[in-house]
Each structure stands twice: as structure tokens, then as C-alpha cells.
Amino acid sequence: MLIAIHAVVLLGEFIAPYNYAVQNREYSFVGPTRIHLIDRVGHLHLRPFIYGLRYRSPDDVEEGEQMYPIRFLASGAEYKLAGLLPTKTHLFGVDQPAKIFLLGTDQYGRDQLSRLLRGGQISLLAGLLAAALSIGIGLLFGVIAGYYGRFSDEVVMRLAEVFMVLPWLYLLLAVKGFLPLNLGPTRSFLLVIVVIGFVGWARPARLIRGVVLSAKERNYVIAARGFGASDLYILRRHILPQTAAVVLTQATLLVTTYSLSEMTLSFLGLGISEPVPSWGNMLSSLQQYHVLTSYWWMFAPAFPAILVFWGYYTVANSIQERTQ
Amino acid sequence: MTQLRVCRRSRTRFVLIRIAAVLITSAVVLVHNAHAEGDEELLTSKADIGTAGGGLVVAQRVEPKTLNPVMALDVPSREVIWRLMADLIHINRQSQQTESALAKAWTISSDGRRYTLALRRGIHFSDGHPFDADDVVFSFQVYMDEKVGSPQRDLLFPGGKPIVVRKIDAYTVEFQLAQPYGPAERLFDTIAILPRHILEKSYQQGSFPETWQLNSRPEQIVGLGPFRLKEYVPGARAVLERNPYYWKVDRAGKKLPYLERITFLFVGTDDAQVMRFEAGETDTINRISPENYLALTKTQNGKYQLYDLGPGLEYNFLFFNLNDIGQKFPQISGKQVWFRDLKFRRAISYAIDREAIVRLVYRGRGTPLWQPVTPGNRLWLNSAVPKPQRNLDRARDLLRSSGFSWAQDGTLVAPNGERVAFSIIVAAGNASRVSMATIIQEDLRELGMRIDIVPSDFRAMLDRVTNTFEYESALMGIASGDVDLNSDTNVWLSTGSTHLWHLHELRPATPWEAEIDRLMQAQSISTQFKDRKQLFDRVQELIADNLPIICLASPNILVGAKVNLGNFRAAILEPYTLWNADELFWR
Numbered sequence: 005m006l007i008a009i010h011a012v013v014l015l016g017e018f019i020a021p022y023n024y025a026v027q028n029r030e031y032s033f034v035g036p037t038r039i040h041l042i043d044r045v046g047h048l049h050l051r052p053f054i055y056g057l058r059y060r061s062p063d064d065v066e067e068g069e070q071m072y073p074i075r076f077l078a079s080g081a082e083y084k085l086a087g088l089l090p091t092k093t094h095l096f097g098v099d100q101p102a103k104i105f106l107l108g109t110d111q112y113g114r115d116q117l118s119r120l121l122r123g124g125q126i127s128l129l130a131g132l133l134a135a136a137l138s139i140g141i142g143l144l145f146g147v148i149a150g151y152y153g154r155f156s157d158e159v160v161m162r163l164a165e166v167f168m169v170l171p172w173l174y175l176l177l178a179v180k181g182f183l184p185l186n187l188g189p190t191r192s193f194l195l196v197i198v199v200i201g202f203v204g205w206a207r208p209a210r211l212i213r214g215v216v217l218s219a220k221e222r223n224y225v226i227a228a229r230g231f232g233a234s235d236l237y238i239l240r241r242h243i244l245p246q247t248a249a250v251v252l253t254q255a256t257l258l259v260t261t262y263s264l265s266e267m268t269l270s271f272l273g274l275g276i277s278e279p280v281p282s283w284g285n286m287l288s289s290l291q292q293y294h295v296l297t298s299y300w301w302m303f304a305p306a307f308p309a310i311l312v313f314w315g316y317y318t319v320a321n322s323i324q325e326r327t328q
Numbered sequence: 329m330t331q332l333r334v335c336r337r338s339r340t341r342f343v344l345i346r347i348a349a350v351l352i353t354s355a356v357v358l359v360h361n362a363h364a365e366g367d368e369e370l371l372t373s374k375a376d377i378g379t380a381g382g383g384l385v386v387a388q389r390v391e392p393k394t395l396n397p398v399m400a401l402d403v404p405s406r407e408v409i410w411r412l413m414a415d416l417i418h419i420n421r422q423s424q425q426t427e428s429a430l431a432k433a434w435t436i437s438s439d440g441r442r443y444t445l446a447l448r449r450g451i452h453f454s455d456g457h458p459f460d461a462d463d464v465v466f467s468f469q470v471y472m473d474e475k476v477g478s479p480q481r482d483l484l485f486p487g488g489k490p491i492v493v494r495k496i497d498a499y500t501v502e503f504q505l506a507q508p509y510g511p512a513e514r515l516f517d518t519i520a521i522l523p524r525h526i527l528e529k530s531y532q533q534g535s536f537p538e539t540w541q542l543n544s545r546p547e548q549i550v551g552l553g554p555f556r557l558k559e560y561v562p563g564a565r566a567v568l569e570r571n572p573y574y575w576k577v578d579r580a581g582k583k584l585p586y587l588e589r590i591t592f593l594f595v596g597t598d599d600a601q602v603m604r605f606e607a608g609e610t611d612t613i614n615r616i617s618p619e620n621y622l623a624l625t626k627t628q629n630g631k632y633q634l635y636d637l638g639p640g641l642e643y644n645f646l647f648f649n650l651n652d653i654g655q656k657f658p659q660i661s662g663k664q665v666w667f668r669d670l671k672f673r674r675a676i677s678y679a680i681d682r683e684a685i686v687r688l689v690y691r692g693r694g695t696p697l698w699q700p701v702t703p704g705n706r707l708w709l710n711s712a713v714p715k716p717q718r719n720l721d722r723a724r725d726l727l728r729s730s731g732f733s734w735a736q737d738g739t740l741v742a743p744n745g746e747r748v749a750f751s752i753i754v755a756a757g758n759a760s761r762v763s764m765a766t767i768i769q770e771d772l773r774e775l776g777m778r779i780d781i782v783p784s785d786f787r788a789m790l791d792r793v794t795n796t797f798e799y800e801s802a803l804m805g806i807a808s809g810d811v812d813l814n815s816d817t818n819v820w821l822s823t824g825s826t827h828l829w830h831l832h833e834l835r836p837a838t839p840w841e842a843e844i845d846r847l848m849q850a851q852s853i854s855t856q857f858k859d860r861k862q863l864f865d866r867v868q869e870l871i872a873d874n875l876p877i878i879c880l881a882s883p884n885i886l887v888g889a890k891v892n893l894g895n896f897r898a899a900i901l902e903p904y905t906l907w908n909a910d911e912l913f914w915r
Contacts, residue, residue: 027770028686032691063622064690111763112688112770188749188780273756273783278766292759293599294619298626 006315009308013128016121017083021097021104024080024122025279028103028113030059033299036108043071056102072102108301110289114279120304123281127270128312130197130282131263137201139255139261142208143247147239149209150216161213164206172203172265176274189280196275200265208254212247219246249327256320260313267309283309364870367450368433371576373584373905376804378913380582383589386906387601387610391563391594395549396540396843397520398470398478407903408566408592412454413520414552414575416445416464417513421899421907422705424511424811430459430521430552430575440508440855445516447499452573453523454556457549466524466531468493475825480519482818486852510852511814512861518809523550529852554585554910566592576910586913590906605632606906611893612905616886617760624888633891639695639704640885640900642807644761645877646680646752647770648673650830650837651797660800665759666742667801671730673875678716678723679771685881689763693886697879700819704882704900705811713872730818740776750800753792756783758805764880788842793828803880804828809902813864814852820844820867829876840874 027200039052052074055067078097086089107116121138149160168181225242269275270284289295383513392405397413400406418429431445472484489506530539546557555568568590576584602620605613648667652833699713731743740748754765767780792799808815818824822833822841836842851863887898887905895911
């Protein structure tokens, strides 16, 4: 299931009928489009269809008379599939001027489904990259501390403690304060990843250090050293494989933690900036009372997030069970 | 809501409490229907006769910063304070005209420079101490004292010279101005008359700015308003009780106010305010956002009534950093070449979809704006200012004629070869302004510009805009305190402390700023409405034409009250709902 969600998200732009940033200004906070098989006079249609929307006032948009069949592999806005193949084909769509909003629209009339998928790319990628970054740093420092011990151990571990007590939220605020104002979406995305990943290396480093410490006392390591093996050889051949289990479990756990961190930051308006969506900044509109009470489809990003987190925890669990 | 008004005191003082002008011919004598009860000269209210008793509960977003009327700048403080205080001549928030308050009548000399006010005799402060001309002289002395540093001080220096206040007898005071003052007796509105017997000591000791704080003893806070402070619980609530010495009566001769109590609850957020009102825990509500208004309409159960009062006086606008920043921020000064280009600013104005802002941000409860005066201000609006619809072709033409071009991928390229990208800084706490920025971002993307929105803490934003000048463009709003446009003088004068786009100009930076300076000075000393209107019309034209600020939209004033609250008459002037708290009653 976890793979399925990732695949869906990866192919997000194909599945999404529209560009995430396009505003349909007459259709603000419109509920999910209803898909019909039977029309108003009672005829059954084999191809599902929708009714076009009719705008009356900002709070009064309803289904019109005109019917529009749903077309599969429809042509729409240009994009790059999985970031590589330029194409115009979308999984489904309807003819202009009708619009299909399977998960409704947000305040600006942007398609929630398209944003949800794009937001998933951002949130999950942020989690993966930040996890990779902090595991990378954690591995480096953990091995140095564990293997070389003594002085370097002291330095690295005290440094790790410093990082563990760093309040990352305020750190990010401070970092943002120093940076130039016109930080593009890409750079603010990278900034979020770097800050989250960089602050989080301490915990994996400590765990890895522990594993390295016990591994280097093993007889075969001592034997290898007796035969004159270099440090690099011993690390590569005997010690790093020992840490694999810890690294994998940690990585899966960290992906969820960091995805959640990204969502929290974006929810608070400190992370990914408009118009680029992330699950966090999509949910942030729920901070407003009227959205919370009136537009239930704005909760949409919460559900895939829950599934993804649950999936990652299950994976982490099974890795742990298998390796023990 | 009126973000600008949550200000701090600094060198660049934001005086956004504005006092204003009106249609006064050279000399007017007004004698109000004084009702004599014993030796008291009381004022008879024209409102419906009500029944005494009961209390009113109101939720306020944040708590006051002070209870000192001379020092208060922020809306939350003034909301509470002005239920406790009174002024000499008051602007009726509904009719927008001046009316008699503590001054029962007044005359203005034919040269427009001398005002003689006759005070009500025999009335008392809320502690029972009698009121007379000495209190008036003392109050003005405090307001005008530089050491006190009242934010309203500038208003009492028309033309830069102080008003000379002289006591003629115990109930007559004369005010001598150095030059005629356009807004005339509107000057006296919101200048609280202070109890000399209580405050003189602290004033002489130099501790006046620190008196009447939130921790002061309630019985120490004495005024001439309809209520007096009974209890203040920091962070939670302020309870006001009926002032038995109040100087107004109803038509039946019964002493006002009707209400026994007003309780202000400090609830933290706009949403909490709405929820309290929805639950029936509070009786009136101010400044409902259009979205919350909609939410309230849906859950309306017949217990409360919502009012859409139409456009208020708030105008929201986008402006560019046109300050002289030298080489402090090379990246910004590079972009200032575009910002200073009038065609660039006009292109942006053409590209902005104001109708969409009204529709998406205000859910249709607002008005698109092309000038800093809203249709709510019927008296001063220059309706001849053109209101061009969104026109991207026109915008492109303007940019092209100014040397801009488009790259292959559609991005706009400046004459110097740089791609056009800039940031808009906006207060993160103000959801509607952030939404406006998001709409503008998309609008300008169609012109090939890349806009980054920087939601920022309000204070941090104000610091960038008024101190460091480290910003490219900003989206802000101003709510004029009065309909008279003289109240916005600080914004338009090139030396004004709220001349946001270009602060601390030594001399007007552009010919049109020089012209605005001249017009504003001319209107401030003119006493003829027709002349002043003409001058202001030209100011509006110049601003709409030269776009130092690109006006966007104005929200309607949305309020609500329980249906059985009598005499509830909300108005588009602040404080919208409680301005006639003395007349409110429960049916």
C-alpha cells in the first residue's frame, strides 16, 4: 500500500486533471464534483458524466444543465511526467469550459485533488531527503565517535547533545529572518529540508555510535586489525554492515517524522510557500474557523498523510522484527 | 483588522487616530436642547426610550495595553477607554456630524481661528467631583505636552503651532488657533477631558504616561463617560459599571445609561470572538470577517441579527519601496529602477483583478478600489477617478513601451536584462491580506513576473517598512479614523510619518508629491467645504494617477447584535457598535 501511495504521488501530475496553481476564480470553495451515470430525465449513460457549474455569487455555485462526459487520457496542461517526460496527457478530464473537481476547490478555486497530489510529492520528498541528510550526517558522526572513541567521541557526542536541545522551530525562524526576502519556492523547500535534516542527525548518530562501539569489540574485528587491516577496510567490511538494521529502521521512522515536521512548518506558514502546495500548507486553511466548519473537503490532505505514516511505521516494525 | 493601528511609539510615530473636518461656514452657533435638572445642564438623548437594567457582554480579541486615554493608540485600549471617557464636541458615528457633548454650545470667530466653548454646568466626574473649565485647560495641557508624548499631540498643532487654550470663566473656554483649521470643531472629538483633581499630581511629577495602567485601582480611573471601571482582571476581562453621574438623560428625563454593566472578555482570536457570539455568550460583535459572517448566517437561529453596513473606511493597498536606500541593499535598489517607473506601476495596477479580490477574499462583501477613499465616504469620494477594468493587453503595452520584453518561456525581462521577480511582504496574521497577495501573485504571473509572498510577523514587517527599508513591496491597509480626509494627512504629506512608500523625504521627491503637499496644506487651512472637496478630489486623482500606492479593495463593515438589544445603531465609523453604549437597553 505504501508503494501504491508513492506511485500515485509520483505520477501525481498525470492523475491530476489540472495544474496545482491555476485559479478558477468563480469557483471558490466549491464542493467535490458529483459524478453521474443517470441524467435528470432518468436516462442511463454508460460513460460517467458531470454537470457543468454555474456561478451565481461567491457562495452560490451549483450544477447547471449542460452534461460533460468524463474523458480518460484526456489532453490538458503540459507537464513533465515524473519530472522527465514532457506530455499533455492526463488520466482523466472533462471538456472545456466545464471543470471536474473530485475533491472540491480551495479559496482560490484551485483543484484540491491536483494540489493534494503535488503536495504529496513535496511533503514526502521533503521527508525522504531530510531523512537521507540526517542519516548521512548521523552515520558519519556516529562512526567517527564510535570507532575512534576517546576525544572524538567526547566532542561528537557533546555536539550531538547540543543539537538535540536545539529548538528547531525557533532555529528555522531565525534562519528565515537572516535570509533574503525573495526566496523562491524551490529554495525555501531546500531550506526546510536542510534545517530539519541538519538538526535531526543527533539521534541516529547516537544509535549508530552504540552499534559501532559494540561491533568494534567483536573478535573478528580485533582479528582483522591484528592482520594489519586499515581502518577504512574494517569499517567498510565489518562495521558498517552491522549498522544496516539500525540505519534502515531509523530511516523509515525519520521519513515520517520529517514529513510531519515539514507539514507542521508549512501549516504554520514557515515552510513551503504559496502557490506551491504541501500537505501542511493545504491544511493550514483549517486554522480559519469558517473553513473548519463549512468546507469539509479541505481536510483531504490529512487522510493520505495518516495512511503514509501508518505505512512507514509498519515497515519500520517489520524491519526491526526481521533483523532481530 | 486595521493592522497599522497596532503601532508602537517610535521616532516615526504612526498617528492614525485622526480627527477631522466638516462643512462649517465661517461662524456657527449651536445651542443644544439642554435639559436642566436642578442645577445640572444635562443633554437629552434623541434615541428611543428604553428600560434600565441588565448588562452587556462583548468579546474583544486582545486586551487593552493601557487605560490612559492620552496614551492609547491601539483599538483594543480605545474600545474600553471610550466607554469611560467623554469629549467636548463629539462626532456622531452614525450621522458623521459633530454634536454637543461636554460643550453645550460653541462659536467660531469669522476668521476661523478662535473657538469659544460653553461647558455644561453642574455636572460631575464619575467619582462625584464637579467638572469645570480647569479640567478642560488641564486636559489640553497634558495632550499638548511634549514630555507626555501623546499620539494625538500632532493634531493639536495645526500648521505646526500649538492651540492656545484660555479659561474665560468657570464654564467658558477659548481656543486660539494660529491659522484656520479645515476640519474645524471635529478637532475636539476623542480628546478626553481628564479629572484634574486626580491626575494633576502625577502630571507634575512627570509620571503621567505611566498612570492609569491595567493594574491601577479601578476607583482611581475617573472620567465623564457613561460607565466607570469596576474590575479589571488582566488577561481575562474588564467589567464596567454604570456611571450614576453621567450627563445625558432620555426623552422621559431618566438618567442614562440604561445598562448596569458592560463586560469586555479578552478571547484571543477573531474566531473565538465569533464562537462566543454564536453560542450566545456575547451580545454584540464587531469586525466580523466576511467568511465568518457567512458562517454565522448559516447557523443563525433568530437570536441575533447580522448587519452588513457596506464599505467602511479601510483601504488595502500594495506599494513599492521607493525610499532612498543608497547601496545598503543592492538587490533592492536594482529593482527600484522598475518600481520608480510609473508605467511599471500602472501595468501592475492594470493586471490586478480587483473583482476577484472582492469575490474570493471578501466573499463579495467588499468593494474594489482605485483610490484611497471608499464609497462608504460619500461626502469626500471623488467618483470621477477612473476605474479601469483588468486589462492584461494594456499592461503588456505599458511594459513594452518602457523597454520590458518577454523571454522564450514567457518570463518578463527588464530593460537591463534581469528577469522581473520581486517579493510582497504581508502580515502573516491577516488572512485576508495574505489571500490578496496570493491572488496578485497569480495575476502578475500572467505578465511573466515571479512574485514571492513573504508572510511576516506584523512588527517585523513594520520594522522593515518604516526603519530598515529592507523590502521590495508590501501589502498593507489603513482605516481612516474619520470621514474627513484631513485625518490621512500623515499618509499624503511627503514629510508625513505614514508616507509609507518613501519616508523622511527632505523635499518632495516628485512633482506630484509636491503638488499633493500643496493641496493638503491648502485644505487644512480652508474652512469652505466646497474648496476643500475640490482640493481632496485632486489629491485622489493624483494618487490614482501616479500610484504610489495601488489600491485594491475595501471590506464591508460587518457587525452583529442580539435582536432584543434596543437602540442598536451600528455605524461605519469606529467603534462601529458600542459608540452609543449609553443608549443601549434590553427590550
